[in-house]
Amino acid sequence: MYMIGYNQSNEIRCQWEIPIEEMVPFALTLVDPIEPQPVELPPAPVSIKKSYRVTRENNES
Amino acid sequence: MKAEIFRGDKLRIARLLKGLSQKELGDKVATSRQFIHQLETEARSPADDIIEAFCEILQVERSFFYQPIGNDVKPEQCHFRKRRTTQVGLVYRVLAYSTIFEELVSYLNDFLDLPQPEFPTIEHQKEPYSNLEIEQAADICRTKWKLGLDTPISNIARVLENYGVIITQFRGVSEKVDALSVNRRFPIIIRNSAKESICRLRFDLAHELGHFVLHDGVETGEPTTEAEADKFASAFLFPRIAFQKEFPSFRGKRLNWDLIYRLKMRWGLSAKAIIYRAHYLGLIDAIQYRSANVLLNKTGQSKVEKFDDQIKPEEPELLTNALKVMKNERGITPSQIAKCLGIKPELLSEIIGIEIPSDPTVSNIIPLFRRKFI
Numbered sequence: 001m002y003m004i005g006y007n008q009s010n011e012i013r014c015q016w017e018i019p020i021e022e023m024v025p026f027a028l029t030l031v032d033p034i035e036p037q038p039v040e041l042p043p044a045p046v047s048i049k050k051s052y053r054v055t056r057e058n059n060e061s
Numbered sequence: 062m063k064a065e066i067f068r069g070d071k072l073r074i075a076r077l078l079k080g081l082s083q084k085e086l087g088d089k090v091a092t093s094r095q096f097i098h099q100l101e102t103e104a105r106s107p108a109d110d111i112i113e114a115f116c117e118i119l120q121v122e123r124s125f126f127y128q129p130i131g132n133d134v135k136p137e138q139c140h141f142r143k144r145r146t147t148q149v150g151l152v153y154r155v156l157a158y159s160t161i162f163e164e165l166v167s168y169l170n171d172f173l174d175l176p177q178p179e180f181p182t183i184e185h186q187k188e189p190y191s192n193l194e195i196e197q198a199a200d201i202c203r204t205k206w207k208l209g210l211d212t213p214i215s216n217i218a219r220v221l222e223n224y225g226v227i228i229t230q231f232r233g234v235s236e237k238v239d240a241l242s243v244n245r246r247f248p249i250i251i252r253n254s255a256k257e258s259i260c261r262l263r264f265d266l267a268h269e270l271g272h273f274v275l276h277d278g279v280e281t282g283e284p285t286t287e288a289e290a291d292k293f294a295s296a297f298l299f300p301r302i303a304f305q306k307e308f309p310s311f312r313g314k315r316l317n318w319d320l321i322y323r324l325k326m327r328w329g330l331s332a333k334a335i336i337y338r339a340h341y342l343g344l345i346d347a348i349q350y351r352s353a354n355v356l357l358n359k360t361g362q363s364k365v366e367k368f369d370d371q372i373k374p375e376e377p378e379l380l381t382n383a384l385k386v387m388k389n390e391r392g393i394t395p396s397q398i399a400k401c402l403g404i405k406p407e408l409l410s411e412i413i414g415i416e417i418p419s420d421p422t423v424s425n426i427i428p429l430f431r432r433k434f435i
Contacts, residue, residue, distance in 0.1 A: 004210065004302070015204075017197070035307070035327075038215040039208050044176045044222035044379045048390045052172060 065127045067112070069103040072126060074133075075119040076101075077157035078408075080150065090114040120411075125403030131167060134159040140242045140272040140281045140290075147238070147282070155251070158231055159243045162412055164402055166227055166247045169383050172391060176379075178225030178248050180273050181205045189285050190275060192292065192341075199296035202274055211303040213328045217263045218375040221250070221270060228266070228377035230254045230414040240265035248273055252377075254414070257365050259372040260331035267294035295338045299328045308335075308344055316345070316353055322368055332366050333357055380413055396420045 005014040076086050076097075083101070084094040090111055099105040107115070116123055134156050141147045141155075169175065181201045185194065203210055206224055214220055218228055228250045243249045250269045256262055271293030272281055279286065307327075309320050318332075325332050333354070340350035357363060387393045395417040399409040410417040 015200075017193075036209065036212040036303075038213040038327075040215050041219045041223050043219060043382060045174070046379065046382045046386050047174050048386060049172060049174055052391065 067100070067103070067106050067126050068129065069101040070130055070133075071128070072097075072115065073101045074130065074157045074160055075115070075121050075125065077153045078161060079119055080154050082150075086115075086118070089118050120405040120408035122400065122403045122405065128403055130160060131164050132160075134163065134243055134245065137280050138243055138245055140244070140269065140276065142239050142241070142282065142287055151238070155241065155243075158251075158412065159245075159249060161402070161404070162229065162249060163243075163245060163247060165398070165409070165412065166249075168398065168401060169387065170247070172393075173383055173386060175247075175383065176223055176225045178273075179205070180224070180248075180277075183274060185275075188279075190289050195275070195289055195292045196296045196301055198274055199271075199293050200300060200302075202270070202297060203300060210300045211306065213303075214298065215329075215373070216375050217266050217298070217329070218377050221266060222377065222379040226250055226270070226273070227379060228252060229380060229412075230377075231412065232414065240269055242269035242272055244273055244277060258331065258369045259374055260325070260329060260334070260366070260369060261364075262375065263298065263329050264294050264331065264334060267297045270294070270297065292341075295330070295334060295341070298330050299324075299335070299338060301342060303328075304338060304342060304344075308339055311339075311345055311349060316349060325366070326368055326371060329372055331369075332362070381415055384413075384415070394420050 003014075003016045007013050076083070081089075082094075083097040087094045087097045092111065096105070100107055112123060112126065115121070115126070136152060136156065139152070139155055139159065141152070166175075181198070183194075183198045183201065190198070200210055206220065208214060208220065221228060226248045230253070231251055238251075238253060240250060240252045242251070250266060252262065252265055254262070256265075268290045271290035272286070275289055275293060276286055281287070281290070307324060309317060311317065316336075321332050321335055324330075324335055328335075330338075336345070336350060336353045336357075339345045340347070345353075357366070384395055384398075387398065388395070395409060396406045396419065399406045399417075402409070404412075406417050406419065
């Protein structure tokens, strides 16, 4: 048996799992009529290291 | 002044990267296999003309042979799908590739803040993992990465890149393997971009993530570890909590393919993988599972399925963006990066699977067609 507790911001606050024999158990959750939307992430951040930025700014000034 | 030493291990790496045997390289530079062997073991040193020939054939700069290897990749650090049946030559080629690729990432990392690897730690005592442990590992990973347990992932490549994985493709290797990964300071996934199905590409990425999470320091490539990574991929892409909520009940009924294809479009998981997971979680019986697979095969959907073309392609972005930042913020072009690594731009392009525009050269030579207008 698998249980998840959410707070009001839909963050998971607790997860309990009680294995039943050797079967993979399911979660017991309320059926939400609205399907959650796919999670979208921005592109992975890439930036110049701070030490190089400082050098560049110093050279420019 | 101390004389420069020609490094045999670098010659070996450059040769393996090009997929050449010692004899093949020997033939190309009009010398013997034995001589190449002696150079690689540093029993002898090459003359200038042969070094120039090596540079041309192996697409490296002369300086390449005089720089030490940072830290070469070991076979046990690579996750191949079928370790026993993978050709030895291909394994060595991957190791050489990974060693040079890692030098590139290490070079970029000196200038750039790149996402750092953040894999969850899975407490695990005995081998192999139970099905339940694998489901939990996938849930833990999703929770740690704030992906929720009931939401589809729209772009799995982006998720992995955000958590420190560098995804690339290498034409010399990609088409011969499904996908493979190297777990080092910078975890790398080399994917097979020749696959037509986006769902399979997504599954391959999740499979390699499974190796990173479950098999750190474990030699993989055996049926058990591969099955574990497959189970992890299914659970990560379509967690059991969501599956139970969204998979329609077909107990004692015929499968409704419209609903299965709808799930496929929503979750980016192939119909075959959805059917497998439904059976694995006990939602359909063995007869329904077999019938579904027979139908997929009979309708020519064993490799490419219906609606595959309607799933958004995913391209790795991290490396491309890193090169852009280097050029725009530091004025360092890919060709200059290649030079620092001691390789030709063409080889860098081959290694990263990205076309590199050649640098404009400053010259006082005026082309003839422009001359007449002056």
